[in-house]
Amino acid sequence: MLTINNYVKAKSLEEAYELNQARNARVMGGMMWMRLGNAKVQTIIDLSDLGLDQIEENDHVFKIGAMCTLRQLEQHEGLREMYGDAIAKALHHIVGVQFRNQATVGGSIYGRFGFSDVLTCLLALDTFVELYNGGTIRLSEFVNHKSDKDILVSIIIRKSNRKLRYDSIRQTKTDFPVLACAVVTGPVHGKETWYFSVGARPMKAAVLEKEWEIPKDISDEQLEIYAKEAASQFTYGTNMRGSAKYRQHLAEVLILRSMRSILEEGR
Ligand SMILES: Cc1cc2nc3c(=O)[nH]c(=O)nc-3n(C[C@H](O)[C@H](O)[C@H](O)COP(=O)(O)OP(=O)(O)OC[C@H]3O[C@@H](n4cnc5c(N)ncnc54)[C@H](O)[C@@H]3O)c2cc1C
Structure with a gap:
């Protein structure tokens, strides 16, 4: 159970920061995660009066x-x-x-x-x-x-001229993802650059950057080689939602779909 002794609605970021330096102080966001934990919080610091909601x-x-x-x-x-x-x-x-x-x-x-x-x-x-x-x-x-x-x-x-795709796999709707994946591409210093972010591996997301000039009419077989290469650069783990091997396979599939979708948009 979470217990809180003291609630403060901060009047400035400076005040919030100072209060937060105490060992048992915590900043609160929406409390949706924190409220599920077991902690004794001396002071909870609310930022909701500081205009940070825009x-x-x-x-x-x-x-x-x-x-x-x-x-x-x-x-x-x-x-x-x-x-x-x-x-x-x-x-x-x-x-x-x-x-x-x-x-x-x-x-x-x-x-x-x-x-x-x-x-x-x-x-x-x-x-x-x-x-x-x-x-x-x-x-x-x-x-x-x-x-x-x-x-x-x-x-x-x-902001920059980048295209983004996002996809995830869940065992049931609204559950945590078994794997999550974002793919972005756009020109960086004149070179076509791809960014792959893979999360819920189950470790937290990491990002990979590749300078790949990929022709828009590339065959599925060839694109699959790129997707496999990108997916192989991440490490994966096993937990109750899936094995490392299964996650790597999912990453290959989601990356491939996102890359294909981006390339098709540019045609
Ligand atoms: C049942 C459940 C299912 C969920 N499923 C998913 C999911 O499928 N995918 C997904 O992406 N997320 C999921 N989440 C996470 C959720 O989306 C939020 O990320 C989470 O609730 C934290 O946001 P919050 O505003 O509630 O933060 P809080 O619970 O208020 O705070 C979380 C932590 O951040 C700190 N904190 C908050 N704001 C600040 C700040 N401005 N500066 C410094 N520290 C701060 C707090 O001190 C605390 O340690 C799930 C959460 C729950 C409870």
Whole structure:
């Protein structure tokens, strides 16, 4: 059971950060995950008065406040225009609408959960995290940091001419994924570059970058070689949802489908 002694609605990020330095203090997002744990929290810090619940868009970036809900992300028109339905696809299996109206982007990324669809999807894009103390760093770097006492302020996705696809396999609707996969491609310094993010391996998502010029009319057999090569670069583990071997096979299939879909769009 979770017990909380003291609740504070922070008036500034500075206050939230200071309070969070105490050993038994915790920042709260939507509390959807935390409430299921066993912990004695001395002070719980609520960020909901700090204006972090907006998605801002300009010519260069999307800036997603840590207190934005997963539902806001799922429904954002600008993100849909830029990436089609891929982001919504990554989110809509997560429990249900009421749940996604409460779970936050900050809690989802800060948690660095192995099963995270949110992390898998955002990792494939040109994504940064803004930390109160640690500055703005790449999500791919943050994901390997140990959990500390910093505060995640926002997620920043740099806009560029990239195509995104997302897919996952679940044993039943709304369960954790057995495997999650995002594929992105676009020109980087004039070279066609592919990004593959595979999560729920069951370890947390990791990203792979490949400079591959792939002809749009490539045969299925040839594309399968690329997909197998990409999938083989990740490590996989076994748990109650699937074996390492099965997960690698799923990764090959999901990567192949996403690559094919991206290539077909460009025809
Ligand atoms: C039953 C269940 C099923 C789920 N299924 C899936 C799924 O299939 N796919 C998926 O991707 N996710 C899934 N999730 C995870 C969910 O989507 C959220 O990621 C999770 O609930 C955390 O978000 P939250 O806002 O509730 O964070 P909280 O539970 O409030 O916090 C989580 C952690 O993050 C810290 N934290 C929160 N915000 C900040 C911040 N701004 N700065 C620093 N630290 C912060 C908290 O201190 C805590 O340690 C599931 C969760 C549950 C409970």
